Amino acid sequence: MASLELKSVSKSYGRKQVLADVSLTFQPGLTLLIGPSGAGKSTLLRLLSTAERPNRGAISWNGNTARGPWRRTLGYAPQAVDLPEDLTAREFALHIAALKGLDLGAADKQFGAITDAIGLHADINNRIASFSGGMRRRLIFAQAMLGAPELLALDEPTAELDGETARKLGALIVERAKSAVVVMTTHLADELAPQAAAVLRVEAGQVRAA
Template identity: 55%
Template sequence: MLELIDIGQTYGKKPVLQGVSRQFGQGVTVITGPSGAGKSTLLRLCATVEKPSSGQRLWQGDPVKSRVKRFRAALGYAPQRIDFPDDLSGLDFMLHVAALKGLPLGAAKAQANTLLDRLGLARDASGRIATYSGGMRRRLGLAQAFLGDPQILILDEPTAELDTVTGGHVNDLIFETAVRAVVLMTTHLQDSLAGRTFDIFDIQPIAA
């Protein structure tokens, strides 16, 4: 269970989020709201990429700030853009992320190869990331988020820029993971989730 209590975020003098409170349990929750409402900011706060200006984040009843290392070990996070080390191959990058999560090498290789295969990157796994197209980088960024059987999965527009078939594979992975994990995501492609069960958390811009 991830809980937000009266979360606020301010950049300089500009408040972006204010008084956000919500409990997230197992399953998929889609964060919705108009452009500028702070959806990506909320995901970054939940992923501990940023610290909130106010309020608390609780994971399994304890403050996230008191157990950040354990929280991140249980986290899978895919923002819309990742700065990849271009000199590594796709597989090497996956193994690097797996090592950061503490996965044994054998399990890391097995998971990495399975995920790369499911997202259509198996034939390019040994190629340098510098040679990857934008779509391939997008898929690699998603694949790394599923390593280590995450207990909390945070995805910002996971199927953006992907073709319908690949987007379907990504959604399959998301909902498979959601059986045993808290999943928070944004998407402008809710129609692609038709027939699947998910909650919605709608946030609105702060009134001027």
């Protein structure tokens, strides 16, 4: 069974300590992160996605701390990202697929299916420069889902979306969590909590069961 483990992990930015001596184990299923703004939820997701390294402690994927194998099975949707404005959504997705080492034909079909499910398919051949905030959010989510990742880190994937579209994303996330480790923050935490394996509160540098 896939597992992601943190052992005595701490993260600071200058003199500000965001996470302090956090030890956790994530297994397949949906884990929701809640807590006040600025408490460290996004920092924790960046650590889980290898976008940042801890100052102290260790993070391992299936017992391995090497980042290469970890990244090949990872899907990450950050809350904010600079997208390549001159590319179409489809070109961007295929670029991400190539970086992941995915079969491009299969990835293209999967991207089409995901974007169709979340109401973005009609725009995948349009340049990202023309996208609204909600369309960009859906694109970031779709690229994270490519390759059916075993580890999915999602930072507010439903932000800027209308209720119906947010629920469609939620359904895809719950389905992926049946066979993957999914860790996410979302304003839909109350709606998704009944289907989550765990709800963790991040506050004052600590992560505890909510």
